[in-house]
Amino acid sequence: MPVRYLIANKLHLRPAEFTMLAVAVFALITDLCLIIYKGAKVDYTGYSGIAIAVTSLASIGYFYRISGRSENIASGLLCAAIFIFFSACLSLFNYLLLPISHGPYDLMLAEWDTLFGYHWPDIMALAAKFPNFTSAMKWAYMSTMLQFAILIAILGLSGRKYDLYVMISSVTVTATLTICFWGIFPTTGTTTIYEIPLELWNQINPPVDRSYALDLISIVKTGPSVITPTEIRGLIAFPSYHAVLAFTAMYAARNLKVLGPIFFVINLLILPSIFVHGGHHFVDLPAGFLMFAFGTYWALKAVKQQEVFALQDKQLSQSEPNIA
Numbered sequence: 001m002p003v004r005y006l007i008a009n010k011l012h013l014r015p016a017e018f019t020m021l022a023v024a025v026f027a028l029i030t031d032l033c034l035i036i037y038k039g040a041k042v043d044y045t046g047y048s049g050i051a052i053a054v055t056s057l058a059s060i061g062y063f064y065r066i067s068g069r070s071e072n073i074a075s076g077l078l079c080a081a082i083f084i085f086f087s088a089c090l091s092l093f094n095y096l097l098l099p100i101s102h103g104p105y106d107l108m109l110a111e112w113d114t115l116f117g118y119h120w121p122d123i124m125a126l127a128a129k130f131p132n133f134t135s136a137m138k139w140a141y142m143s144t145m146l147q148f149a150i151l152i153a154i155l156g157l158s159g160r161k162y163d164l165y166v167m168i169s170s171v172t173v174t175a176t177l178t179i180c181f182w183g184i185f186p187t188t189g190t191t192t193i194y195e196i197p198l199e200l201w202n203q204i205n206p207p208v209d210r211s212y213a214l215d216l217i218s219i220v221k222t223g224p225s226v227i228t229p230t231e232i233r234g235l236i237a238f239p240s241y242h243a244v245l246a247f248t249a250m251y252a253a254r255n256l257k258v259l260g261p262i263f264f265v266i267n268l269l270i271l272p273s274i275f276v277h278g279g280h281h282f283v284d285l286p287a288g289f290l291m292f293a294f295g296t297y298w299a300l301k302a303v304k305q306q307e308v309f310a311l312q313d314k315q316l317s318q319s320e321p322n323i324a
Contacts, residue, residue: 005306012065014075015306016165016299017082020172024086027093027176034096042092043228050088050229057081076156079168083152086172091232094179098235099223103186106193109238109281118282120190120275127276128203137273140266142207144245147263151252160255162303167252169299174244174291178236187237191279192217206277208234213279240280243288244295246270251296 008018035042061077064070113119127134148171155164191213201209216233234241246267253263274280274288 012062013078014161014165016169016172016303017075017078019302020086020168021082023172023176024082024089027086027089031089031092031096034093038096040096040223041226043226043230046229047088047092050084054081054085054088057084072157072159075161075164076153079156079164080149080152083148083168083171086175088229090175090179091229092227094182094235095224095227095232097179097183097186098220100186100220104188104192104220104237105185106187106189106237106281109187109283110190110193113282116282120194120279120281121196123275124196124200124204128200131203134204134276137269138206138277140269141242141273141277143266144242144249144270147249147266148245151249151263154256154259155252162307163252163255165303165306166296166299167248169302170248170251170292170295171245173298174248174295175241177295178239178241178244178291181239182236185238186220186235187281188216188220188235189213189237189279190275190281204276206279208277208279234278237280238284239287239291240274240278240284241288241291242270242274242278242280243285244292247289247292248296251292 004018004022005015008015011018013021034040057077058081061074061081063074064077065074110120127137151167152164155161155167189208191208191210196210198210212233216235219233220235250264250267253260256263271285274285275282
């Protein structure tokens with residue numbers, strides 16, 4: 001039986017929870033080393049608020065698990081705590097990679113886009129003609145993290161632990177690989193290389209607007225003055241992590257009879273919204289799907305293996321003689 005499985009048991013964690021936590025802790029150690037090496041300024045007060053929230057959720061989750069009162073509540077709370085901790089550590093690591101010493105490679109991606117007949121300014125002009133649909137896409141685009149909070153709660157409380165652990169395992173893999181890949185092949189999106197009329201910006205009012213793009217260009221070239229969780233921006237264009245999360249959410253919610261179709265529709269809206277509201281290249285979408293497919297394939301294998309180990313452990317404990 002793998003050592004990580006035994007360690008997870010000692011910590012009263014499920015293997016998927018332990019894996020995400022272990023990656024987060026490794027990222028945090030790396031973050032601290034980079035902060036010292038680079039002399040980076042960090043808003044520790046802002047991050048302490050996240051630490052308090054994570055500790056509170058984890059403490060309640062541990063109480064429910066260790067006391068045996070409710071494994072469903074324990075899974076939901078512990079996964080939520082670890083997910084928040086993981087997201088904070090990985091986003092901090094992403095910012096500590098700045099400033100970039102090479103790239104960004106958006107002009108090359110724009111050339112790839114032409115192979116598909118994709119021209120971002122034309123997409124924005126088209127989006128401005130359908131204001132209601134464009135507004136719906138914006139709402140969907142902004143809902144990603146809320147969706148995962150809801151999914152963790154629903155899957156945990158309803159006892160759908162298999163789907164829950166596949167979801168967080170997939171996120172562990174895809175988020176880590178995406179950020180590491182971006183460190184090698186940095187991109188910042190179409191908004192940093194194209195100019196469109198101010199009228200279009202005002203009509204569409206995307207979250208990733210021209211002001212956002214100018215700030216992004218400055219940050220990737222000079223690095224942030226202070227890294228604070230209240231002003232974390234999405235740095236990654238290729239692959240689109242919004243697309244990765246949209247596919248992941250649709251897959252995780254597939255067995256929810258009532259809410260599943262709702263999640264499907266919302267995340268289906270996110271796919272075109274990454275171009276309009278996220279300023280992505282066309283190639284960012286298929287790259288996001290491939291990242292999702294790889295992460296989910298790995299997660300399915302890992303969680304199935306964990307179930308086998310859990311069954312073996314249970315059989316072993318039952319076969320041991322009960323000496324009174």
